[in-house]
Each structure stands twice: as C-alpha cells, then as structure tokens.
Amino acid sequence: MTTRLFGREHDVLRRAVPDDLRARLLRFYDAHARDLPWRRTRDPYAIWVSEVMLQQTRVDTVVRYYDRFLTRFPDAHALARASTDDVLSAWSGLGYYRRARLLHEGVREVVARYGGAVPEDPALRLGLPGIGRYTAGAIGSIAFDREEPIVDGNVARVLARVHAIETPLGRADTQARLWEQAETLCKGTRPGALNQALMELGATLCSKSSPRCRQCPIKKHCLAYAQGRSADLPVVPKKKPPRAVVLVALLIENADEDALVLVRGEGELFGGLWNLPMREGSGVETARALLRDLGLRARLTAKPLGELEHVLSHRQLELSLFRARLATNRLPKQTVLRLATRAELAALGVSRLTHKALDRLWGGSVAGAART
Numbered sequence: 001m002t003t004r005l006f007g008r009e010h011d012v013l014r015r016a017v018p019d020d021l022r023a024r025l026l027r028f029y030d031a032h033a034r035d036l037p038w039r040r041t042r043d044p045y046a047i048w049v050s051e052v053m054l055q056q057t058r059v060d061t062v063v064r065y066y067d068r069f070l071t072r073f074p075d076a077h078a079l080a081r082a083s084t085d086d087v088l089s090a091w092s093g094l095g096y097y098r099r100a101r102l103l104h105e106g107v108r109e110v111v112a113r114y115g116g117a118v119p120e121d122p123a124l125r126l127g128l129p130g131i132g133r134y135t136a137g138a139i140g141s142i143a144f145d146r147e148e149p150i151v152d153g154n155v156a157r158v159l160a161r162v163h164a165i166e167t168p169l170g171r172a173d174t175q176a177r178l179w180e181q182a183e184t185l186c187k188g189t190r191p192g193a194l195n196q197a198l199m200e201l202g203a204t205l206c207s208k209s210s211p212r213c214r215q216c217p218i219k220k221h222c223l224a225y226a227q228g229r230s231a232d233l234p235v236v237p238k239k240k241p242p243r244a245v246v247l248v249a250l251l252i253e254n255a256d257e258d259a260l261v262l263v264r265g266e267g268e269l270f271g272g273l274w275n276l277p278m279r280e281g282s283g284v285e286t287a288r289a290l291l292r293d294l295g296l297r298a299r300l301t302a303k304p305l306g307e308l309e310h311v312l313s314h315r316q317l318e319l320s321l322f323r324a325r326l327a328t329n330r331l332p333k334q335t336v337l338r339l340a341t342r343a344e345l346a347a348l349g350v351s352r353l354t355h356k357a358l359d360r361l362w363g364g365s366v367a368g369a370a371r372t
Contacts, residue, residue: 026193091349148191149179151182162223261326262274262338273354
C-alpha cells in the first residue's frame with residue numbers, strides 16, 4: 001500500500017530531509033575541515049583572492065601563493081595601486097593569468113566605486129569584472145553570512161551523487177538543477193560553513209575516482225550510494241586531448257648579452273604576460289620572418305638551441321628555441337617590446353614557459369623561476 005502525504009505533513013517531511021543533511025554536513029565540517037589559510041578570515045577581499053586562485057588550481061598549489069600574495073597586496077587599495085606587471089609577477093606560476101587580470105580589474109572598480117569595501121549586495125558583486133555566480137556566492141556566504149549558494153566541481157560531484165543526477169555535467173539543465181539543490185541547502189544557519197562543507201566533502205571523501213562512501217557522513221541521503229552507482233556518477237563529458245601546436249621561439253640577447261628581448265603577449269595563450277617572441281611554424285625561415293616582422297636586426301643561429309614542450313589546458317606547445325644577438329642595444333619604438341635583464345625578470349609578469357626557455361639559455365634557475 002502506498003501512503004500519500006498531503007499539505008503540512010508533506011511540507012514538514014520535505015524540510016526535515018534538508019535539515020538533517022545540513023546538520024550532518026556541518027558536523028563533518030566542524031570535525032574534519034582542513035586548516036587552510038583562507039578559512040581563518042572573514043575578510044571579503046581575502047576570500048575573493050582565494051576563490052579566484054582556487055579556480056582550476058589544486059589547493060596545495062594555492063597554499064604556496066595565497067599568504068605571499070596577501071603580504072604583497074594586503075587589501076583592495078594595495079592591489080588597485082599595483083601595476084599589471086606587479087600583479088602578474090606575483091601570480092607567476094599559478095597559470096590561467098586572465099584570472100589575475102580580472103581580479104585586478106575588479107578590485108580597482110571596488111576601490112573606485114565603493115571605497116575599497118567589497119559590496120555586501122550580491123547584485124553589486126555580480127556586476128564586478130571577473131565575479132560570476134560561484135565567486136559571488138562564496139564571498140557572500142563566507143564573508144557576509146548570507147544564504148547564497150555555490151556550485152564548483154566538488155559541490156557538483158556531491159550533489160549529483162546525492163540526487164542521482166544522470167544528465168552530464170556542464171549541460172544547462174544539469175547546472176540549473178545543481179544550483180537549485182545548492183540554494184535549498186544553503187538556507188539556514190551558517191551558510192558559509194555549509195558551502196565549505198560541501199566543497200570539503202567533494203575534495204576529500206567524495207572524490208572523482210575513489211569515493212569513500214562508507215565513511216561519508218551523508219550516505220543515508222545519497223541516492224547514488226543507495227543504488228550502488230557512486231562510481232558511475234556524475235556523468236562527465238569526455239575532454240578533448242590538447243591540440244599540438246608547433247612554434248618557433250626567439251632567445252634574442254642584446255649586443256652586450258646582459259639582457260633579453262621580451263614581447264608583451266596578446267591573445268588567449270599569454271595575454272598580458274611578457275614572453276619570448278614566438279610564432280607558429282618551424283625552422284630557421286620562420287625565425288627569420290619573425291625577426292623581420294619585429295623590426296629587429298640580429299644575428300641568428302642557423303640551428304635551434306634546443307627543443308621544449310609545454311602543456312596548457314587545451315594545447316600542447318612544441319617549441320624550437322633559436323638564439324639571436326642584436327646588432328644594437330636599441331629597440332624599435334613599439335610598446336610591445338622591451339629588454340629585460342636577468343634581475344629584472346623577477347619583477348615582471350613572465351610566463352612559466354618563458355622561464356623554462358631561459359633556463360635553457362642561461363643554465364640553472366632564472367631569477368623569479370622559483371614561483372613556478
């Protein structure tokens with residue numbers, strides 16, 4: 001016989017399940033949360049920095065950067081005053097440099113429009129450069145104790161298993177359902193801790209390939225566990241392998257061999273960073289053509305100094321490194337080129353790839369390369 005629930009009794013049952021789920025998540029977080037530096041603050045600026053750093057980056061990597069970045073830029077005013085080169089230099093090695101540029105742009109707007117105080121109003125936060133629904137929700141719930149949901153990769157995995165969501169991650173209907181469930185859960189006391197509990201559970205017990213379901217504090221609420229399908233959910237679309245890109249890169253020293261020519265990167269690969277001049281193609285003729293287009297007179301080696309591989313999220317770069325020496329220490333009058341000494345590299349936003357290439361040229365560690 002099927003028992004049907006009507007009216008108030010049904011509403012009470014619907015509330016009871018999220019309440020018990022919330023309570024279990026909060027107990028788990030209080031007992032097992034990792035001691036991470038950004039969890040010791042309610043400063044919305046510091047939380048903003050941490051959340052941007054944590055996008056597509058491992059926690060143990062971010063730990064090495066977070067305190068150092070905040071020591072250099074302790075508040076919104078300090079970051080807003082900094083030059084782009086200063087910010088990218090402090091970010092060097094974290095990758096996805098567009099994040100740093102958008103953070104810088106957003107903080108400058110906070111200083112200009114709100115006197116340096118990150119706005120509590122979620123609509124105002126969502127209007128800032130680089131802040132989407134996830135980052136806005138993290139700041140709102142953790143810093144301001146507002147009932148604002150978050151959905152990142154870890155949260156999506158937990159909720160997809162709890163609710164046995166069979167549609168692929170990333171699809172519009174899947175995302176809508178995940179955000180709906182996250183919004184339901186964050187309603188109540190300690191929304192910031194609740195959101196962090198979901199992230200913590202996804203990062204530790206509810207992992208991608210080896211979920212430890214027997215130790216999970218919310219397994220009684222998990223449909224995937226009840227159905228024996230934890231290993232099958234969530235449904236993750238297959239990623240395309242990185243596309244191979246063959247490039248020529250120029251290691252162009254000045255006439256005195258104490259400085260190197262760098263170019264301000266444009267486009268999606270290294271936009272905003274200083275890099276070696278590069279061009280898609282291979283062989284010495286490509287290298288000569290690149291020198292001509294840069295307006296540089298230089299003696300070029302006929303054979304490459306060496307080969308280098310560098311893997312990005314969607315591209316596998318295969319570089320031939322050609323060495324050249326300028327006929328004069330003067331550069332054409334164009335803003336995209338500059339000379340930089342080894343000591344000056346530490347103060348510039350230089351890509352990790354360029355650091356690896358300079359190690360081939362000079363041998364050993366280049367100044368600033370430790371940040372990789």
